[in-house]
Amino acid sequence: xxxxxxxxxxxxxxxxxxxxxxxxxxxxxxxxxxxxxxxxxxxxxxxxxxxxxxxxxxxxxxxxxxxxxxxxxxxxxxxxxxxxxxxxxxxxxxxxxxxxxxxxxxxxxxxxxx
Numbered sequence: 001x002x003x004x005x006x007x008x009x010x011x012x013x014x015x016x017x018x019x020x021x022x023x024x025x026x027x028x029x030x031x032x033x034x035x036x037x038x039x040x041x042x043x044x045x046x047x048x049x050x051x052x053x054x055x056x057x058x059x060x061x062x063x064x065x066x067x068x069x070x071x072x073x074x075x076x077x078x079x080x081x082x083x084x085x086x087x088x089x090x091x092x093x094x095x096x097x098x099x100x101x102x103x104x105x106x107x108x109x110x111x112x113x114x
């Protein structure tokens with residue numbers, strides 16, 4: 001929060017680039033933005049129906065990697081996938097003002113030309 005306050009006070013943008021499902025933290029960010037005279041915007045990127053398969057593939061590749069990323073779960077069980085999906089849906093339900101963008105594989109590459 002301190003770093004966000006510093007940037008907002010300097011009239012810079014602050015982007016939190018991950019799923020933040022703790023409602024108290026989101027409310028704190030919202031209050032901080034208001035306190036600093038900034039607008040608070042929330043964007044949820046919702047994946048297409050093929051996301052579960054890509055999630056499993058990524059988790060399997062991570063588990064087989066010699067350099068696993070500790071920030072990414074290698075648990076690709078149905079229970080973990082269901083938990084992650086429910087976490088996203090619960091967070092979205094609690095934030096009705098959030099903008100929702102449906103995402104599809106390859107979109108970023110198509111937009112950036114990579």
